[in-house]
Amino acid sequence: MITNTKHRLAALIGAALLVGQCWPASVEAQVALRGGRILTMAGDPIDSGVILIRDGRIEAVGPDLRIPVEFKVIDVTGKVVMPGFIDVHSSGGMGQANERNPNVPFLSVLDTIDAKSPYFEECRRNGITTAGIAPGNSTMIGGQIAALKTDGTFVPEMTLQRLVGIKISLRPPAGSRMSHLALLRRELNRAKKFKADGLVAAAGGDEAAPAEAESRGEAEVPGDAQGGEGTEAAAQAPTAAQQQEGIKILSKLIGGELLAVIYCETAMDVGQALMLIEEFELRPLLVLGTQVDQAVDLLKVKNYPIVLDTNLVFWRSQPRTRVEEKISLPKVFNDAGVAYMFQADTNPSRATLGSNYLWYQAATAVKYGLPRDRALAALTIEPARALGIDPWVGSIEPGKDADIVVLTGDPLATTTWVEQTLIGGRVVYDRGQDEKLRRLLEQPDR
Amino acid sequence: MNRIRGPGQRPIVERGVMELGNEISLRPLAVALLIFAPAVLLAAEALSQDSVDQSRDDKPRLAIHVGKIITCVGEPIINGTILVSAGKIEAVGPTAEIAVPAGYQEIDHRDRFAMPGLIDPHCHVGGSSDLNEMVYQTNPELRNWDQIIPHNDRLKIGIAGGVTTVCFIPGSGTNMGGWGVLMKTGPGKPEDVIIRAPGVLKIAQAGNPERQGGEVGSGRMGMNHVIRQQLLEGQYYVRQWDLYEAGQLEHPPEVNLRLENFKPLFRRQIPILVHTQQYQVVHATIAILHDEMNLKIIIGHAEFNAFHLAPELVKRGIPVMAGPRGFYFDPEIGQLRGLVAEYDQRGVTALGVNTDSPVVPQEDLLFQAAMAVRYGWTEEKAIRGMTIEAAKALMIDDRVGSLEPGKDADIVIATGSIVDLRNYVVEVFIDGRSVYNIARDRRRY
Numbered sequence: 001m002i003t004n005t006k007h008r009l010a011a012l013i014g015a016a017l018l019v020g021q022c023w024p025a026s027v028e029a030q031v032a033l034r035g036g037r038i039l040t041m042a043g044d045p046i047d048s049g050v051i052l053i054r055d056g057r058i059e060a061v062g063p064d065l066r067i068p069v070e071f072k073v074i075d076v077t078g079k080v081v082m083p084g085f086i087d088v089h090s091s092g093g094m095g096q097a098n099e100r101n102p103n104v105p106f107l108s109v110l111d112t113i114d115a116k117s118p119y120f121e122e123c124r125r126n127g128i129t130t131a132g133i134a135p136g137n138s139t140m141i142g143g144q145i146a147a148l149k150t151d152g153t154f155v156p157e158m159t160l161q162r163l164v165g166i167k168i169s170l171r172p173p174a175g176s177r178m179s180h181l182a183l184l185r186r187e188l189n190r191a192k193k194f195k196a197d198g199l200v201a202a203a204g205g206d207e208a209a210p211a212e213a214e215s216r217g218e219a220e221v222p223g224d225a226q227g228g229e230g231t232e233a234a235a236q237a238p239t240a241a242q243q244q245e246g247i248k249i250l251s252k253l254i255g256g257e258l259l260a261v262i263y264c265e266t267a268m269d270v271g272q273a274l275m276l277i278e279e280f281e282l283r284p285l286l287v288l289g290t291q292v293d294q295a296v297d298l299l300k301v302k303n304y305p306i307v308l309d310t311n312l313v314f315w316r317s318q319p320r321t322r323v324e325e326k327i328s329l330p331k332v333f334n335d336a337g338v339a340y341m342f343q344a345d346t347n348p349s350r351a352t353l354g355s356n357y358l359w360y361q362a363a364t365a366v367k368y369g370l371p372r373d374r375a376l377a378a379l380t381i382e383p384a385r386a387l388g389i390d391p392w393v394g395s396i397e398p399g400k401d402a403d404i405v406v407l408t409g410d411p412l413a414t415t416t417w418v419e420q421t422l423i424g425g426r427v428v429y430d431r432g433q434d435e436k437l438r439r440l441l442e443q444p445d446r
Numbered sequence: 447m448n449r450i451r452g453p454g455q456r457p458i459v460e461r462g463v464m465e466l467g468n469e470i471s472l473r474p475l476a477v478a479l480l481i482f483a484p485a486v487l488l489a490a491e492a493l494s495q496d497s498v499d500q501s502r503d504d505k506p507r508l509a510i511h512v513g514k515i516i517t518c519v520g521e522p523i524i525n526g527t528i529l530v531s532a533g534k535i536e537a538v539g540p541t542a543e544i545a546v547p548a549g550y551q552e553i554d555h556r557d558r559f560a561m562p563g564l565i566d567p568h569c570h571v572g573g574s575s576d577l578n579e580m581v582y583q584t585n586p587e588l589r590n591w592d593q594i595i596p597h598n599d600r601l602k603i604g605i606a607g608g609v610t611t612v613c614f615i616p617g618s619g620t621n622m623g624g625w626g627v628l629m630k631t632g633p634g635k636p637e638d639v640i641i642r643a644p645g646v647l648k649i650a651q652a653g654n655p656e657r658q659g660g661e662v663g664s665g666r667m668g669m670n671h672v673i674r675q676q677l678l679e680g681q682y683y684v685r686q687w688d689l690y691e692a693g694q695l696e697h698p699p700e701v702n703l704r705l706e707n708f709k710p711l712f713r714r715q716i717p718i719l720v721h722t723q724q725y726q727v728v729h730a731t732i733a734i735l736h737d738e739m740n741l742k743i744i745i746g747h748a749e750f751n752a753f754h755l756a757p758e759l760v761k762r763g764i765p766v767m768a769g770p771r772g773f774y775f776d777p778e779i780g781q782l783r784g785l786v787a788e789y790d791q792r793g794v795t796a797l798g799v800n801t802d803s804p805v806v807p808q809e810d811l812l813f814q815a816a817m818a819v820r821y822g823w824t825e826e827k828a829i830r831g832m833t834i835e836a837a838k839a840l841m842i843d844d845r846v847g848s849l850e851p852g853k854d855a856d857i858v859i860a861t862g863s864i865v866d867l868r869n870y871v872v873e874v875f876i877d878g879r880s881v882y883n884i885a886r887d888r889r890r891y
Contacts, residue, residue, distance in 0.1 A: 095726040096665035111670035114726030238662050
């Protein structure tokens with residue numbers, strides 16, 4: 001897998017121009033999926049279609065394609081074929097999801113991703129082929145988000161894009177929302193100032209310190225920024241160098257060069273988020289908590305991409321009367337005409353196991369009125385667009401990565417199984433080989 | 447091992463006033479001597495108490511006749527003789543082919559096995575037990591040869607278990623605990639027992655070095671960031687010196703004692719012994735320390751499910767010195783897995799065991815190997831793993847790890863293969879001198 005964006009773009013263009021000729025033939029086998037109902041998510045479904053995959057990418061898709069002699073054919077007659085699902089926001093698959101320090105934009109999830117974590121195995125089992133892995137909701141600026149394919153043993157090889165955005169949480173890990181927001185505004189103002197004049201303002205006030213790293217050629221000798229300060233600097237946290245690095249990354253949020261993934265726990269956080277977005281010209285992806293139904297009118301005005309809480313349907317107790325009211329977030333948002341995406345629970349100990357599965361979340365939304373095609377788009381092309389990775393994933397189109405899920409039937413039905421999951425044209429999950437599923441379902445000997 | 451600060455430790459090494467400057471790197475032994483004055487006295491005292499045969503001079507000349515010599519290079523020699531002089535192995539071969547020169551003392555071990563002295567790649571008992579400085583997250587200014595105690599009681603029993611060389615390292619309380627030393631376990635002054643200082647750099651990537659409060663490094667994202675930043679600082683420093691020495695800089699860079707020891711590291715002359723113990727952590731070790739920084743590394747611990755990374759380790763030729771946990775209960779299969787065997791089966795040949803002493807007692811290095819064999823390693827590989835493979839990983843195979851002419855005469859004589867726990871060590875030579883002999887010293891283990 002090519003991890004560098006530029007390379008990927010070059011490869012993509014290359015693939016479009018010289019299909020199959022820019023890689024040695026041995027990179028990946030040629031595979032044809034034949035006979036399935038293909039929901040490409042880029043146009044109408046194709047019945048009994050064919051997908052040709054060469055060197056890990058989709059070469060062609062259509063109803064009556066001739067399969068060249070060198071292609072290995074996988075017969076998926078009667079099955080439903082879709083682009084691999086995309087988990088738009090997840091804190092699974094990491095050794096540790098949160099740093100305790102609330103302000104660490106210079107850290108990346110790539111330094112804590114565990115390729116052998118059960119999260120990735122579950123992803124493959126459930127047809128999720130790409131995940132936006134983000135720091136948790138317990139830090140103010142939690143760090144850098146990466147997009148990863150869900151199969152592999154070595155993280156650099158799984159990485160689709162190293163940096164898709166920065167995670168910001170409006171829920172204070174400690175203290176009040178006042179101080180939390182004051183701190184956050186201060187950091188964003190420093191970033192704004194850096195973007196405007198290349199100077200890193202001191203954390204304490206308005207004085208500007210020269211951006212040493214810039215003038216010294218930081219790209220060449222990043223370690224030197226810490227040089228003169230000796231061990232004392234190492235004991236403080238974060239160090240001046242770390243802060244500087246953080247401000248530089250945050251400055252890419254200003255004006256929307258980089259995606260700002262903002263967690264809003266409550267309805268009041270949504271209002272704050274909207275003000276921050278406007279003030280700092282952020283390009284947001286809003287990740288919402290359960291209580292945000294009360295902010296739906298605010299969200300209606302702007303068309304920002306939204307990810308709903310894992311808990312889609314719940315009871316709310318009126319504090320005075322103790323009257324219980326059932327809240328369905330999908331219904332609230334459907335009625336308001338606000339589009340949204342889903343996230344799955346990564347905590348398997350939750351009582352409602354359904355929320356562990358993206359398809360279940362989508363099915364719940366359909367139950368409460370979301371059109372089916374929009375529910376499916378919210379599992380595939382919409383998250384790809386939200387993360388800016390749609391040039392490579394999210395739909396079955398020529399030139400895109402051959403990340404494909406083969407289902408036994410309706411993607412939103414409980415009786416449907418993922419039959420096979422392909423990433424880069426390679427079968428990374430096969431229900432027939434799933435020993436754990438077999439053990440779960442087999443009849444005990446009598 | 448983490449944060450061992452034993453109660454009642456004797457304050458053996460007092461850090462004297464040092465002159466700080468260039469000469470430290472140029473004259474390490476002189477400086478070591480200066481620092482170790484108290485330790486030397488102690489060592490000398492140990493020596494006299496230890497009933498080492500005083501009738502032999504410092505460099506005895508010996509002809510040791512042995513039933514079977516496991517040289518760890520090539521096939522074992524049946525009925526062989528090892529000639530030792532000047533602390534080195536002079537010749538090794540079948541007794542019939544070795545002419546014993548005049549003046550060589552002949553030692554009869556004809557019913558016994560000989561093998562190279564064992565090497566423990568992960569030891570914390572080479573000196574005083576204050577292994578962790580917990581103030582800073584990275585401590586490249588610290589060097590633990592400031593605290594060694596040659597031939598201390600734990601090393602002495604280690605010898606009875608065949609251990610002649612240890613990699614004595616700082617603990618894992620911080621992300622970079624400091625520089626460890628490679629030393630012999632036998633008696634002598636520091637400059638006699640030190641093989642190389644700095645021996646290795648100690649880095650710890652998860653678990654023990656987690657920080658509290660507001661510090662960056664409460665999680666693995668932060669810890670890896672901290673490690674990377676410190677290494678980048680060191681890399682830049684060494685690069686400046688390399689440029690100067692290549693004549694590309696007019697003036698020498700300013701000497702920074704905190705970063706001086708990074709020179710041999712970034713010149714790939716010494717490895718990092720990494721405290722790294724499960725899949726994600728070992729992954730980060732490979733990705734950051736090897737792939738990003740292009741450094742020599744040893745996977746220390748290598749426990750839990752990290753063996754799934756064996757193909758990546760094989761691809762890069764990275765050695766694994768596993769332990770002290772020798773096995774792992776794998777919930778995937780509901781069974782115990784023998785860790786060394788898992789690496790072995792996946793093609794890792796640069797493979798050994800450690801004790802993390804005192805986590806496992808120093809003398810039980812052979813027990814660690816025996817348990818690995820119980821779980822599916824082979825006896826031959828186990829013997830190589832404790833000797834030549836450990837020596838190669840630590841980059842001291844020019845000195846120790848096999849019985850070959852020119853190498854240090856570190857020889858273990860045992861009643862048979864020591865991976866069979868029914869056998870025991872009979873005599874041990876370090877640098878050609880008998881430092882343990884059950885007839886003389888009583889059997890200690």
